[in-house]
Amino acid sequence: MNYGSLLAGILVLYLAGAFAALICPRNVRLGNTLSQSFSSMASLLGIYLSGSLLLQGPTRGLVYSHVLNVPNITITVTIDSLSAFFLLALSILTLAVSIYSRGYLSHYYHQRNVGLFNLLYNFFILTMISVMTSGNIIFFLISWEMMSLLSYFLVVFEGESRENQRAGLIYLIMTHIGTAFLVIAFMLLYQTTHSFDQSQLHLWVDSPVKNWIFIFLLVGFGTKAGVIPFHVWLPYAHPAAPSNVSALMSGIMIKTAVYGLMRFVLPMITPGYEWWGLAVLLIGTASTFLGVAYALMEHDIKRLLAYHSIENIGIIFIGLGLSFYARAAGNQTLCALSLAASLFHLLNHTVFKGALFLGAGSVHYATRTKDLEKLGGLMKKMPYTGFFILIASLAISAIPPFNGFVSEWLTYQALFANLSSHSTASQLLSIVAVAMLAMAGAMAAYCFVKLLGVAFLGLPRSRQAAEAQEVPGSMKTGMGVLVMLCLVLGVFPRPVWVMLDAVTRSLLGQSIMNGAQGGFFYIYFPLETTVSALSPLMVLLAGILLFVAVGLLVKLLGGKFGQRRYGTWDCGFDGLNARMQYSATGFTKPLRIVFRGLYRPTRELRIEEGASRYYPESTTYLVTTRSVFEEYIYAPLISAFTKLARKTRFIIQTGSIHDYLIYIFLTVVALLLYNGFNN
């Protein structure tokens, strides 16, 4: 089939999904089912389209181009290998999320307008696709802006509460600051190249503004990606949004920024611009560590996951920075390897973070709370959700045999290769990145032991948790698809590697295949770099064999006494209760003390005494940690800005319409004069 018509099919299906609710305005349930089925089908088509494009080798195919009567704007849709890879990640995620949403949205029935939600949802996906496939900068910006606005409406969909509105506002402001930087960057770019065509990017000349263009692009895209220090919106927006939207936003929307950096910055790197890569590497390293460090202190499941997005975007940025650096330094092999590592982690993060956000949504659906301190013992009540979150947690903590490990392994390999480069700065940064990556991995494990241990194991801490029930089938299926992929991508990384080879060949002209070639069907081949090899399948098989052997041996050697169930040792008090367990706050206390310089925790212990000192009526213990970035960077900025605004109100913006008319008139005159003198 023609790829153009496939893409048209995807477009039509998403549009059908958007307007499906209109078919049956009275039956909300049917409308929702129809809508989500359409978007699931569209996702399947998307997987087919991007998968087959990637497997047939590098492409740079023009699909559709429409020249408008407006200068500089053409609606150009192109899918090259890079776009196809992002489209693949998007389609995998939207497939799972759409299946999940059928059940998840049922708690909105007759409370909120589900039809409106589906309209926004499908258009949101469409605008992300158009961001990934646009071939013209103006068209890219329009799609980008629409994507941001639609996601804003989705973030504030759930309620009119102050908190929700505030989260939406922060997101809206941050994303527009980012877009403003992008607009400046693209205008500077147009000044030098006189073209808005994305395929002309490699022609960018060496000019003094090139560094500025990079900085503006980095700030603009970095804001959307949520890297430190532009991350402030993420921990607000994700918890406020419905969980399926959080999965989409964290799973793929923030990745469009990585797409932008790869699309716009990579082609214009030439020798002499090594510092670009090092800057990205530094930002990535900082985000990796600080993201997970803040995540540890969060007890709202979705905020915790939002901070983990910052960590993982950091890991993606480590790979990206290395590839920028290597390209400037002229090391094509390393450039391709680190770009592939970065993209592989991007796909993996889409998969496991999607699963985790959907899992968080399931917990919220079943218990009506996102607060870890109110959960507990869910593993018995919700065995499927518990198992899925367990697997996704292992994947995000980079534990084999799941997918997170494979891409972190590749990132380590890229860092290892860079350690033998010839620049002290990059070697030093690489070894620091290794240390931070190692620490982030262990801290992520810490954080997810906390999440699982507090929410799913032990005794329930509240009535909601004790009465929780497993979520409906469609939600389980949605999570199951992603969790299965966590294992499949972790054990059979080869097909993805083949696809990534197409990407690096089309983008850089450099293959990442090393050692054994083989096509798609040699999926059991190991991943190989020049210094090492990893065959997750062999390791898994060895592990399974040993597991069985250990089991048999224990059975054989073990005595004939069976297993007895008995209460946990309660130190001789009468009975264990939920309050004796470690809480999430207590669990992370050691690290809060170790990194007190970072967290600046404040403690407050309030005891209400009753009849006797020794039998207090109630005890409240409150720990708060502070965000250094919000306090020391954003708060001064905001107060300076409000001060400025207050001043301009008296001087320029007086509110008198006559003044404004004068301003417009003077501006027009000035422009006319400027043009007159220039010609």
Add this chain to the structure above:
Amino acid sequence: MQNVLYIPVQLAVMLLLAPLVNGIIKKIKAVSQKRKGPPVLQLYYDFYKLMKKGTVVSETSSWIFRAAPYIYFTAILTAALFVPVTTVLAPFSVTGDMILAVYLLALARFFMALAGLDTGSTFGGMGSSREMMISALLEPSLLVSLFIVGLIAGSTSLYEIMKFSVLSGITILQPVYFLIFLALWIVLIAETARIPVDDPSTHLELTMVHEAMLLEYSGRQLVLMELGAALKQLIFITLLANVFIPTDIFVQGRGFLVTVILSLGFYFVKVVGIACVTAVIEINTVKLRLFSVPNLAALSFAFAFLGFVQYFVIGR
């Protein structure tokens, strides 16, 4: 022939030797305190006895508590496959490296910490929390150390690193290796729950880390947990023994079987030696406060980082 022998030899040596290390350390400690102490083989007897006993499982716990010992033990055993006890036998095929081994140990730790929380007991949560903190603090110096020895050898596979060491003489005498050796020794002490980080011989509520997580285990599940921990300790000791004190250069040029036996003999001597030194350190130090552990971790990282600087500025 070589490849076929690798796995059985590796697993047999590791499994048989692991409990002995603990026995030796206990014996030396006892002698230093003018006690007679348990027999060196006591841990083997304990395992045999525990194996024959029934198990008690907490009513609060879920399947994770029952599965954890098997996953813990298997993960460590799989990791042991990638840390060769001898370089004269080539591994069956290069399918994994040091990064894999480190993260397999992380898998084991993850399940042990979950099991600690599963019973709903305060002790379990306390142990898990502390264990995860200690590992988070030491992971950087572990991986940075391994990366530097890997960088010198030009590979991330431990087998290749050890083979490179064999060709470079007694590597511990070179400054870079010596610094990394110190860094890794601290990691060994902390990761295997020894004094001064954790005291393996007490069940004192306020100080335990590792033991707190195992408190609810009994019977064969306890055997798997304890043997797994001993195995993990031996993995670290093997790393120190074969990367920093390579001896396989002395056994080359003889018949195949003689080479293997001699190489394993040297390995045995090195392990016993490292166990003795560990015991001496334990005798002469006291347990640190939990919040002094970060200082120890920082010291370890400082050694590793100095090693890095040394390598790049002066060479090894």
